[in-house]
Amino acid sequence: MAFWNEEKMAANDPGLARSAVDDSLALRVRLHQRLLDVLNLSAMEQTPRDTLRMEIRKTVVGFIAEEKRLLTPAQLDHLVDELLDELLGLGPLEPLLKDETITDILINTHETVYVERRGRLERSDVRFEDTRHLLRILNKIVAAVGRRVDESQPMVDARLADGSRVNAIIPPLAVDGPLVSIRKFAKTPINMAKLIDYGSITGEMAAVLQGVVVGRRNVLISGGTGSGKTTMLNALSSFIDPLERIVTIEDSAELQLQQPHVGRLETRPANIEGKGEVTQRELVKNALRMRPDRIIVGEVRAGEAFDMLQAMNTGHDGSMTTVHANSPRDSLSRLEQMIGMAGLEISTRSIRGQIASAIHVVVQVERGEDGRRRVVSIQEIVGMEEDVISMQEIFRFRRRGRGPQGEVLGDYESTGVRPRFIEHLTARGLELPLEIFAPGRRSA
Structure with a gap:
């Protein structure tokens, strides 16, 4: 999520750019928690996505007004989409999973995500709020296929709904934080x-x-x-x-x-x-x-x-x-x-x-x-x-x-x-x- 021109900010002050990104992540986390408090979680899965999006938008508009933030319509739409992904999908991973040019997603702790495009690795600007945020997404992935990952079983193989392969290893085996590898597969099999x-x-x-x-x-x-x-x-x-x-x-x-x-x-x-x-x-x-x-x-x-x-x-x-x-x-x-x-x-x-x-x-x-x-x-x-x-x-x-x-x-x-x-x-x-x-x- 980018509410600021991070490239210009980084050119002038890299520390300021990092602060802006951290602030936007903190805003999204607070909004996510508020949505969890006000939404009926048991009814969310049965609610049409468009209807749920409208409800989330109303809550976000009210919260943004309370915080005295100024967002453009495009920024507001982007924030709503990210929150929807967080509630129904896999949070920050959703844009990467939807990008058909990406074949591999490599998460090196909550702060660093690399992707592979056309056989070459490049660093993504995707980040997780903290280790707990990454572990929450990871547990959502493994629970869907009846598996678990915790200190007693810190390594796991799983798959996403589209067949993509997931491998994860968490502390204490992963010293600096969780490491997750996702091998994506084309929606249309390669013949x-x-x-x-x-x-x-x-x-x-x-x-x-x-x-x-x-x-x-x-x-x-x-x-x-x-x-x-x-x-x-x-x-x-x-x-x-x-x-x-x-x-x-x-x-x-x-x-x-x-x-x-x-x-x-x-x-x-x-x-x-x-x-x-x-x-x-x-x-x-x-x-x-x-x-x-x-x-x-x-x-x-x-x-x-x-x-x-x-x-x-x-x-x-x-x-x-x-x-x-x-x-x-x-x-x-x-x-x-x-x-x-x-x-x-x-x-x-x-x-x-x-x-x-x-x-x-x-x-x-x-x-x-x-x-x-x-x-x-x-x-x-x-x-x-x-x-x-x-x-x-x-x-x-x-x-x-x-x-x-x-x-x-x-x-x-x-x-x-x-x-x-x-x-x-x-x-x-x-x-x-x-x-x-x-x-x-x-x-x-």
Whole structure:
């Protein structure tokens, strides 16, 4: 909320600008408390937004007159909208959530909020009144999905009504104050056509991945934090036949599958007594009893990796999952470590054999220094050579350097390797032009 020209004030006196912002925040907090005193909170949810806005405006006009403030009509409208967001929505976060150019919101204590636009971080002028104000908004978020955050459970994963993912950590673990990360998702899911338009993948690579999904090959999507793993998983899932039954398993439900026959499962944390927790591993086991054609695990992190591989090896072909790793080879090592976390007495060779027979294709995604997200490698797992899982690269992104604006320069290229899954696809009536795999560079 800006009742003053803060840029001019900051140029003349930064301290004065900060004082003005603090004063406007204090005004809004006092108004918010007054509204809580006079409004019927139980009736607010059933009251049409326009009607409620008129009631709030009347109260605000009276309060402003009492305080002998002078506001323009535009400033008054802005104040009323902010108070409405505070009462019905998520307060200062509402404008950021409505801004479609923002992909991430990063709250570093009540005083500092950063946002990501077009792959680059920038500081926002949004602030919270104090830590209590931020915690009130945070509790509103987590309570909506039946979770809690307090000193006994200071870390939480949750989601907003639109599917955006929220992670929060509060004191005593967060030393200076609450830290909140919100990963927004587009209202319209990003499909493969959009990824081609963005230059994240070529048409030939997308055609091959479409064949892989339709031909029911198991896919592992690998990448670092914020690299676009979930976006790629959503895009690949669009190729699944709408007649198939899909069961999704996630820590915090965020997948945006478009098929009509989808069963969504979500983990549950322990209650205040430390009971009632339901893990991804338990959900994967239960999903096997639900007659799924395919199982999609949003991200494997622990022992559920073993159960996921078992599902892939026992008739649930075409299943997909993601993993945090920096390369296709690293992703297999990560799976190996996670299977070890299942507490089973299995030899390393046996674990690798399970991985080699369950996973057919690894898609590596990466977020470059320029903020753009790309598929940087597509590899096929072809079996075992002694104790080592054999892989062959089909497509890759080859970097050529950096441009004048800091953009990553490079080309997509086919390695010339003809994947072995071609025979499987052909047997299922799926034909891919062999010229797709001819060696050479391709533009996105």
